[in-house]
Amino acid sequence: MMSDIHISVRTLVEYVYSSGSIDSRFRPQSTLVDGTRAHQKIQKTYKVGDQKEVYLSVEIPFDGMNFVIDGRCDGLLFEDGEVTIDEIKSFSRPLEQLEGEGYPVHWAQAKAYAYIYAREQKLQDIFVQLTYVNTELDQKKYYKSKFTLTQLEDFIYEVIKTYAPYARLQLQHIENRNASAKELAFPFPSYRNGQRQLAGAVYKTISDRKNLFAKAPTGIGKTISTLFPSVKAIGEGEITRIFYLTAKTITRTTAEEALDRMRACGLSLKSVTVTAKDKVxxxxxxxxxxxxxxxxxxxxxxxxxxxxxxxxxxxxxxxxxxxxxxxxxxxxxxxxxxxxxxxxDAVICDYNYIFDPQVSLKRLFEEQKKSTVLLVDEAHNLVDRGREMFSASISKDVFLQLKKEYKGINKPVYEAAGKVNSWFISLKKEHPNKNEFVIETLDEGLIELLHEFIETAEPLLKIEPHANLLDSYFTVQSFLKIAELLDDHFVMYGEKHKNNFTLKLFCLDPSQLLKQMGKSFRSKVFFSATLSPMTYYRDVVGGNEDDFAVMISSPFSKEQTDVYLKPLSTRYRDRENTKGEIVAAIQTFIKNNPGNWLIFFPSYQYLLTVYEQFKQQDSETNTLLQSQGMTEADREAFLKEFQPDSTDTLLGFAVLGGIFSEGIDLKGDRLNGVMVVGVGLPQICFERDLIKDHFNKNSKNGYNYAYVYPGMNKVLQSAGRLIRSETDRGTIVLIDDRFLKQPYHALLPEEWSNYTVI
Incomplete structure (x- = not known):
């Protein structure tokens, strides 16, 4: 039996006919809108009886494969007994600059539609027309040719012949992939405690087309426990693709290693890791x-x-x-x-490629999404990342600088930037005594001024990419896009800093937009060691009432960890008074428990204060200090110092929520103890208070949502660096009196319940 190859006309011809260079030179952000407008404008000129957006499909057997090709042609025109396929293309430059008789890839697309229609209607010949439109200049240019059915048939078979090697390669791979995935056994001698439960929950989630929230302890092997059942779901024909989404480079490496281990056990599966453009x-x-x-x-x-x-x-x-x-x-x-x-078959990438509307992979069709599972690793990070994706801001000083830069150079840009600058001055005068304040409604006058700025910047940017103007252009475009999303999940506020003034559209609750970006996928699995409390995370990342939830107990025994609570105040007002006791606690613990330690602080300034006093009293002990703006090489050098079986004590001073507080793996004697100073609360600030007020209004505990849960997540992540396997042992020290009080105490994991108060 021949295998079906489903492919759209556009995908097929673009594979065969696309040519030329990548060109990231400036293109107006309105290009897509202009393209839609161009289509609509031309289609409105069609006569009675003409058709638009006509769905066409055909099956063509070729070399043991059955190509199912489909798509929608822009126009089907009828005149004097003749039929014309119309393919409309928008063109951003003046149409005089069109080279030749139109682009080969456009002719190919139109000819493919012409073949399908002519064959279906048994026509011996048919006209093909390319219609190029520049909406900005109100220009149109037509290219028209007549083709016989035989010519079109020769053409389509040549296209398929060119595409066939790739199709055959993919077809053979899919057969091997499905068979090997079906036969694959768990790639370890046995499951750790909790792994089978997590893997089963993931498989059932995919099978039932649901979403899953999974809290699974650090060290359980969450990566293999989510990837393995997803691969098995591919083998059973439930899905065809996996997206493994992460927030950090180190967790991408773990996913790569898990896939490699399954391949070593016979799996045939192709995966790609997407690395940021500036890094690669x-x-x-x-x-x-x-x-x-x-x-x-x-x-x-x-x-x-x-x-x-x-x-x-x-x-x-x-x-x-x-x-x-x-x-x-x-x-x-x-x-x-x-x-x-x-x-x-599997893509390992950052959250952005799925959830950020300005970055997401646009060529993923709805049908493909329906057979794709999203595995969202360290899903607690998606909360603040979601807020970042859906927030935007513009600042007064940008427009003041542009006004100065283009004075006497370009009057339209000078005037447009000046008007926005003046708008900010007016707003500043309305709030003379406030550095931060909420703005109830977005001024439509500002939106008009920003659109005017965009329109004056575009002609200049088409000629030459002026750096400041280009950056400002994209900042304004981003602001305007977010402005279209505004609802009661957002707040708008102004912020004064010296002579500058910033207007921010701040996403308080990203849940609805995260849900919208992920809505078409077969299943979503959100997992983390610190997805607690579950109701909070389900609320803020777009979960549903009927989503599955699973909480896996730790596979490690309480005896592997000695947990100590030291009830000191680390509140900002008390830090100077208690830092001596913190230094004394550090000295006591490293004396009684020598080895490699990580000590986490809620801020870099606090870290430095305690570090300096410690060094004054103890200059002999080896110490490492997390510095601000560390590169990947710096980070690797820091971690390399944590060697097993070391005879000397090593203290690494780091920041809660920073690069060393999650995603790092220091197994065995590479790490003997973790000390966490404070409950990790984000610094009290205007934005966090806005989040608090928002959730209070929505019958939630706003203080917990804005401060407590994010803070304790950092604590749990940092302490979770210690026990990574069944053989690890070590000491956890939590310094803060609030660890003994609610709601903080309730968020401590069950495996720490045999703590000692010192």
Whole structure:
């Protein structure tokens, strides 16, 4: 039996006919809207009897495969017994700059629709028309040709012939993938306590098309416990793709290792890790223009060969593998990874690629989403990340600077920037004595001024990418996009800082927008060691009442950890008075329990204060200090100092919620103790109080939502660095009197319940 290859007309012809270079030069953000407007404008000129957005499909057997090709043609025109397929394309430059007789990829798309319709209607010939439109200049240009059915049939078979090697490669891989996934056994000799329960919950979630919130302790092996059942679901035909979403580089490595382990046990599955553009770029400056970058120049002429090569020879497409093949084929490694993301079975990437509307993978079709599971690792991070994605701000000083910069240079930009600057001055005068204040409604006058600024900036940016103007343009566009989302989950506020003034659209509760961005996917699995309390996380990341929930008990015994609570006040007003006792506690514990320790503080300033006093009293003990703005190399060097079987004590001073408080794995004697100073509460500030007030109004405990739960999450994550396996032992010291009081005490894990108060 022949296997079906489902593919859209556009995807097929773009694979075969796309050519040219990556060009990140300025394009107006209105291009997509202009394209829609261009289609609608032309379609309104169609005569009675003409049709628009006509769905067409055809099945074509070829070389043992059955190609099911479909799509919607823009127009179907009838005149004097002749039929014309109309393909409409918007063009941002003046139409005189159109080269040749239209683009080959556009002709290919129109001819494919023409073939399907002519074959279906048994027409011997048919007209094909390309309609290019520049809505801004109100220009139209037509190219029209007549083709026989035989010509079109030869054309479509040539296209399919070119695409067939890739289709066959994917088809053979899918057969191998499904069979190997079906036969795959758990890739360890046995399950740890709790792993089977988590894996079963994930599989049932996928099978039942539900979502799952899973709290599973650090060290249980959450990555393999979520990926393995997802792979088994692929083998059973439940899903076809996995997205493993993370907030940090280190957890991506763990996912890669889990997939490699399953491959070593016989699994055939292709995965890609997407690394941020600025990290993976081969050039000194990330400038995607063919004149500057040889990897952007001619990218689309070489990408098909690059994709075929890597898919034919590799399974785990990590950053290193992608870079090697990108150099071989001279293609941009970032764009290469994005193109591969649409071709592989599993994608390991940042949350942004799914949840951020300005970054998300746009070519994922609804049907593909319906057969995809999202595995959201360290899901507690999605709360604040969601707020960031859906918030935006603009500042007065940006427009004042542009006004100065373009005075006497470009009058429209000078005047538009000046008007926005003046608007800020007026707002400032309305609130002369306040540094921060809520604004009840968004001024439509400001929106008009910002659109005017966009319109005056675009003509200049089309000619030359002025750095400040370009940055301001995108900042304003982002602000305008978020402004369209405003509802009661947002607040707008002004913030004064010296002579500058910022207006921010702040997303208080990202739940609805996170839910909307993830709504079409088959299932979503949110998991973390610190997804507690579960009701809070379900509320703020867009869960539903009928979502599944599972809480896995720790697989480790209480005897592996000695837990101590020292009830000192670490509140800001008491820090100077109690820092001596904290230093004394550190000295006592390292004397009685020598080895490698991490000591976490709620702020960098607090850390420095205690560190300096400790060094004054003890200059002999080896110490490491987390510095601000550490690079990945700095971070690796810091962690490398934590060696097993060390005869000397090593203290690492770090910040709660920072780069060393989650996602790091110091197994065995590499870490012997963790001390956490404070309950991790975010600093009291205007934004956090806005979050508190919002949830209070919605019948929640606003203080817990804004301060307590995020703070204690940092505590639990930091202390969770200690016990990573059944053989680990160590000491946890919690310094703060609030650990003995509610609601903090209730959030301590059950396995710490045999604590000692000192």
């Amino acid at each position: 770029c081969f050039k000194d400056e990330t400038n995607c223009q063919k004149e500057y970058c040889e990897f952007a120049n001619g990218y689309y002429d070489r990408i098909n060969g690059a994709v075929l090569d890597i898919l034919a020879n590799e399974q785990g497409l990590t950053r290193e593998v992608i870079e090697r093949y990108a150099l071989k084929h001279k293609v941009c490694p970032f764009e290469y990874s994005i193109d591969l993301a649409y071709a592989v």
